[in-house]
Amino acid sequence: MKFSNTLIYWYLQNNRELPWRKTKNPYFIWLSEIMLQQTRVAQGLSYYLKFTSSFPTVFDLANADESTVLKMWQGLGYYSRARNLHYSAKVIANELNGEFPSTYKEIIKLKGIGDYTASAIASICFNEPAAVVDGNVYRVLSRYYGINTPINSTKGIKEFKILAQSLIDTKQPGTFNQAIMDFGALHCKPQNPLCDSCPLADSCVALEKKLTKELPIKEKKIKIKKRFFNFMVIKTQDNKTIIEERKGKGIWQGLYQFPLIESNKNLNKEDLIATDDFKNLFPDETTISLFNQKEIVHKLSHQHLYTQFWIVETNKHKNATTLWQNIQDFPVPILIANFLEAFDVKK
DNA sequence: TACACGTGGAG
DNA sequence: TCTCCAAGTGT
Numbered sequence: 300m301k302f303s304n305t306l307i308y309w310y311l312q313n314n315r316e317l318p319w320r321k322t323k324n325p326y327f328i329w330l331s332e333i334m335l336q337q338t339r340v341a342q343g344l345s346y347y348l349k350f351t352s353s354f355p356t357v358f359d360l361a362n363a364d365e366s367t368v369l370k371m372w373q374g375l376g377y378y379s380r381a382r383n384l385h386y387s388a389k390v391i392a393n394e395l396n397g398e399f400p401s402t403y404k405e406i407i408k409l410k411g412i413g414d415y416t417a418s419a420i421a422s423i424c425f426n427e428p429a430a431v432v433d434g435n436v437y438r439v440l441s442r443y444y445g446i447n448t449p450i451n452s453t454k455g456i457k458e459f460k461i462l463a464q465s466l467i468d469t470k471q472p473g474t475f476n477q478a479i480m481d482f483g484a485l486h487c488k489p490q491n492p493l494c495d496s497c498p499l500a501d502s503c504v505a506l507e508k509k510l511t512k513e514l515p516i517k518e519k520k521i522k523i524k525k526r527f528f529n530f531m532v533i534k535t536q537d538n539k540t541i542i543e544e545r546k547g548k549g550i551w552q553g554l555y556q557f558p559l560i561e562s563n564k565n566l567n568k569e570d571l572i573a574t575d576d577f578k579n580l581f582p583d584e585t586t587i588s589l590f591n592q593k594e595i596v597h598k599l600s601h602q603h604l605y606t607q608f609w610i611v612e613t614n615k616h617k618n619a620t621t622l623w624q625n626i627q628d629f630p631v632p633i634l635i636a637n638f639l640e641a642f643d644v645k646k
Numbered sequence: 647t648a649c650a651c652g653t654g655g656a657g
Numbered sequence: 658t659c660t661c662c663a664a665g666t667g668t
Contacts (some may be wrong), residue, residue: 332665335664336664337651337652337653337663338653338663338664339654341654342655343663374653375652375653376651377652377666379666411665412666414666415665416666434664436664476664481664489661490656490657491657519648521650549650549651599651601650601651602650602651633653
């Protein structure tokens with residue numbers, strides 16, 4: 300088939316040299332695929348090197364503490380990936396004798412692995428003709444075939460999966476999958492695709508109809524919620540502070556932070572001191588000062604966090620049990636890590 | 647099923 | 658500054 304052959308030919312000449320392309324070890328491929336979900340190669344690369352060197356086998360990963368895994372994941376975002384990765388490593392180590400499942404059907408049963416990742420591992424490591432459909436594949440196929448079904452609709456997801464599956468080179472499914480993804484990432488890019496030098500230009504529907512900029516179609520935009528965070532940075536005379544784990548649902552599950560007072564608007568010092576949360580945290584008279592005069596806006600995919608860090612220097616506090624110099628051992632969101640760095644530098 | 651889940655780079 | 662979005666998955 301022309302489409303597949305052209306892509307594979309392009310790939311043989313243009314593919315990137317990436318560390319996970321030198322192996323077919325399913326454990327390493329798995330690590331790379333999880334890290335690269337919704338993440339650019341440039342951002343994930345150093346984490347891949349760090350993980351493979353610290354955890355050379357699935358047993359090493361399984362035996363680590365979740366907190367250690369999260370600390371190593373710090374800065375990559377979407378932290379449920381790290382928690383699920385660790386969870387599944389324990390399943391593989393303890394229930395599957397360390398042997399990675401070898402078929403799409405078995406691979407997709409693992410937590411954190413969906414259709415894309417199961418297809419990627421099955422095709423790359425076990426030569427199973429399972430087509431991957433990631434953001435690149437949606438873009439390449441929607442443009443080349445001129446498909447305007449929204450890629451994030453139920454209909455679109457099904458339609459593109461069937462199409463990709465019909466196109467896969469069953470003799471070399473892993474190569475085909477990586478070819479179409481690399482082609483999307485490097486050539487058929489979201490913005491300014493290189494149509495002038497495209498090997499598929501003579502048969503691309505989007506190019507012919509000048510629809511390249513409109514495709515793929517994605518429906519509905521996400522809503523951004525505003526939240527107002529006040530972190531209480533305690534520093535006692537014996538150099539201790541409070542740092543707490545975020546539990547339950549929501550952002551940054553399993554990561555640590557300073558005691559948080561959240562409100563529905565930006566608070567000044569008087570407002571803050573008057574809240575019940577503040578009185579509960581500091582029953583005695585306490586002096587506080589605002590560290591960042593301008594509020595920090597930390598942007599997440601679905602939330603904007605308007606953040607203030609309040610410094611509390613006090614003789615002692617009954618719950619302040621963490622030594623300052625030990626803070627660096629805890630996994631924290633980038634928002635907190637950035638503060639720590641600014642605070643240390645200023646100090 | 648629609649929505650939540652991080653961070654950083656590009657234009 | 659703002660918008661998009663990058664090798665998706667869980668609930």
